[in-house]
Amino acid sequence: MRKEELQQLPPERFERITLDSSNAERITKPSLSFWQDAWLRLRKNKAAIVSMFVLVLLIIMALIGPHLNGHDGEQQVLRHANLPPKIPGIEKLGIFNGMGQLGGEKVNLYEIKKVDEYYWFGTDGLGRDLFTRVWEGTQISLLIAFVAAAIDVVIGVLYGGISGYFGGRVDDIMQRIVEILIGIPTLIIVILMLLIMEPGLTAIIIAISLTGWIGMSRIVRAQILKYKGQEFVLAARTLGASDSRIIGKHLLPNIMGIIIINTMFTIPTAIFFEAFLSFIGLGLQPPDASLGTLINDAYKVMEHQPYFLLFPAVIISVLMIAFNLIGDGLRDALDPKMKD
Incomplete structure (x- = not known):
């Protein structure tokens, strides 16, 4: 019965489907370049994306922060010395309200000293505004880190590229030089450089970039x-490509991901090293400020004025964490072996 019903179906119930052979192998999804694919994978890393936003915010604050509250970071007002943080609006919540310790009692130091101004991060022992100095110090620390990292990339890529590409005796000589430099403690080289040169921004950048x-x-x-x-390099050499073209067009694009990743880890190292040099007194000299000099000054009064240490310590910690998380995200995104 079922077979008879099927035989009785009218021909118009059927539709012939034809395929266009020209579209049989058409790719419906748009092709992605290496960098587009890496960005798509990077976006899946929420920690790296949040770190990017935090880092951009800190950079913007480092640029505009010193101009927000109208105080000069180098102006000394001794009558306003050692004031705690006081932020308009937030003071009503019971925090950052200008309360500090005086004679073992908690009092409003702004009322006692008859100060009508607001110091968002407080003041130091010379009456200088800490909010302005913290962001000026962040600006200097970031400048040192970015310039030192850029110099490291240029010298490191040129030196390593020449050594690895030409090989042979050239590679042997260049690697022996590297081994000698590695054998000398970095801190000794930095101290000698800072003794020869006048302490300052240029001396620190050169000292960090030396090794x-x-x-x-x-x-x-x-x-x-x-x-x-x-094979692709051998093919390019067989076709008569020059050494500079092989390095610039074939080798560098393939190692660019590794260079970017290593640079992202170099920047926080430079920030920390600059802070370390400034903390031990070999970095910037007063009245210039960096995160390291601010932490060094705050360390001396940490017991009685913890807010002095709080803000630069938090900023340098956030910078270190943000750069490292971005570096981890880039490493996962640019490494083909990490594809999901």
Whole structure:
């Protein structure tokens, strides 16, 4: 019965489907470049994305922060010395309301000293506004870190690229030089440089850059040795491509991800090293401020004025964490082996 019903179906119930052979192998999804694919994977890393927003916010505050409250970071007003933080609006919540310790009692130091102004982060022992000085110090620390990292990238990529690409005796000589530099403690080199040069911004950048490029050069050399013997490089050399074209068009694009990742880890190292030098008195000299000098000044009065140490310590900690999380995210996004 069922077979008879099927045979009785009219021909118009059927529709012939034809396929266009020209569209049979068409890719419906748009193709992505390496960097577009890496960005899509990076966006899945919420910690890295949040760190990017935090880092951008800190950079913006470092640029505009010193101009927000109308106080000069170097102006000394001794009558306003050692004032605790006081922020308009927030003071009504019972925090950052200008209350401090005086003679073992908690009192409003702004009323006692008859100060009508607001100091959002308080003042130091010379009456200088800490809010302005903290963001000026952040600006200096970021400048030192970015310039030192840029110098490390340029020197490290050139040195490691030349050493790995040409190999042979050139590589042997250049690597012996690197081994000698590695054997000398970095702190000794930095101290000698700062003794020769006048302490300041330029001296710190040069001191940090003297040996900071070594790690980058060794990574670049290893990657060049890995890629220079592969087929696409041999094909380019067979077709008559010059050494500079092979390095610039074939080798560097393949190791650019490793360079970016290593740079993101170099920047927080430079920030921490600058803070360390300033903390031990070998960095910037007064009245210039960096996060390291602010922490050094705050360390001396930490017991009685903890707010002095709180703000620069929090900012340098957030910077270190943000750069490291972004570096981890970039490492996962740019490493083809981490594809999900």
